Amino acid sequence: MSEQRMTQDMAEELKDTSDHDLIEMHTSGEVGETLLEVDHVTLRFGGVVALNDVNFEIRRGEILGLIGPNGAGKTTCFNAMTGVYTPTEGKIRFKGKEIAGTKPHKINHLGIARTFQNIRLFPEMSALENVMVGCDARHKSSVVGVLFRTYRVRPAEDELPESGIRRSLAKVFGVSRHTLEERAGRRRSMELLRFVGIADRAHELARNLPYGYQRRLEIARALATEPELICLDEPAAGFNPAEKEDLMGLIRRIRDLGHTVLVIEHDMKLVLGVTDRIVVLEFGSKIAEGTPDEVARNPKVIAAYLGEPDDAA
């Protein structure tokens, strides 16, 4: 992509008015039904018990917080859910289907996406390309299809090119699926960048983006894979209070798009402010579960997580 064309595209893309239809999730499930079930999961690394009989569920359409002191097993739990680790005992079911032991990319295709605690973008790709990799997860064009444009589809009327010859050709021969997917992926990615608020630097390499932008880019990339469940691993790490406030708004808007959200977070204000329910882990075991109010008042939680009872208020 040349510099000039890039800036033209950029101008066009920025000019576009926001189009939420592009990024909205359309799911068949009902709000409130069990989406993911962590069923008595135990995970041991040699003699170390990282998770001990952890048991909770995530319901469709909610924002669930997963909290606990450092080393409580939050990220391990995450990793088990996204296929990085396989539980030693117990089951993890997503939409009723057992997912423990499924390969990470297959779990993503099932509808679970995540961000990383220590940002893991593709540093040498632009922000837009990073998000497009996410969009590609739902695309189907094959190597042969890309090479020889063999898979033709009949485009809808508004997807046809405007000019004469190209339009006629597209009408007769159809358009390759690759071309359509590429175009749709690009538009969707741009829309997602706008959604998380970093569209102004879409064409910069991810490594050159400021920290806050990188965090948001990770969220956009995860959203691009059209996950029913998106897991955010300490999304507010390193944020100042104003940025945390923005992030809370963003998390709510993600839920409003139709995603279910799981948040791991240290920051109590953020977790209490944004979540519907909270699960508390300590030393690999679940010690409490409930609404933010219940959890904040739970003496076990106060003792384990917030330290001395006096400080809890």
Add this chain to the structure above:
Amino acid sequence: MSQILDAVRGLALGERWNHAPKVVRWAVMLLVIAFAFYLPYLNILPFAYIRTDLTASGSDWASVLFLIVVYMIVAVGLNVVIGLAGLLDLGYVGFYALGAYSVAIFGSTNSPVVQALQSRFGLSEDWAVPFAVCIPIAILVSLVAGVILGAPTLRLRGDYLAIVTLGFGEIIRITFRNLDGISNGAAGITGVPVPPGPETDGRAFFNTIDAERWYWLALAILILLIFLARRLEHSRVGRAWLAIREDEDAAAVMGVAGFKFKLWAFAIGATLGGLAGLLFGSKQQYVEPNAFMVNLSFLFVAMVVIGGSGNIFGALLGAFLLTYLPERFREFVDWRPFAFGVALVAVMILRPQGLVPSRRRAREFEDRRHEAEEAAADV
């Protein structure tokens, strides 16, 4: 050296190219292609000095051009494997050998396999598999070899993959040297078939004398392959390769089927290597195991790395320089390994990202240099 590079950078060729209108870019591209096709006849004086046959001991100019283009095909293929997918393949010569040997084993009347088929099915002694059928065979053999080698080994990462592929290159060569009943052992196979064509001056169209025809054929294939490689690069496949190169685990969590795409990269690279080998073997009309030594693999990797890993045009430049310069300066043939070593070290010190790096690679190395300088300043 670095001053020259800075001067070249001052011209800002890349910038100008990117800002030129589409018509101009097409026109320039067509001119370059036309000039490339004209090269064998190049005789206008200042330019003619680039010819390699100015002295009596020089190499045939068109043959050199042909070899350059064959190695360019290799570089385009290896660039997919090393530059895009980030898989260090040190046994690329194995695929090159497989391509050359497939066409020899099935297409030559002197090959033991063809002779066995003749006696088995009572065919005439001139019978061999037609050249047109040898092409898909060669492509298929190298593709399958790529998949067979890739399937178990692509689970390895980094240096381990390099070691396994290094072994593979040698295994192929040694296998061909020892399989007397298939590849005629160390003696090699003569009479490798050439592409069909109208007879001219009582000779076959593709013969050992008119090397420029081979060059044109290879050049046409190269242009087609560059076109296809660029299609891959700018698609979900290319993005998946880059993502794998950057962070394989994060790519998997984002739904990239890492193993599948790595295998594709390997298979595509192998196919291009096989095609290049097919052209080479067919032009030589003779294949022998010693033409596929392991140092050729290193030469291939050097082309991609010196030219600029991840950038097709960098890889092309690398292939050109490392093939052309030794032929042009044949009178210094004794100094060749020395010059090669010095050039490699010089490039690695002065321009580790390669002569024409991809934009991202350039920045990557630049950043690393700054980091190193900052670290040094801290001490």
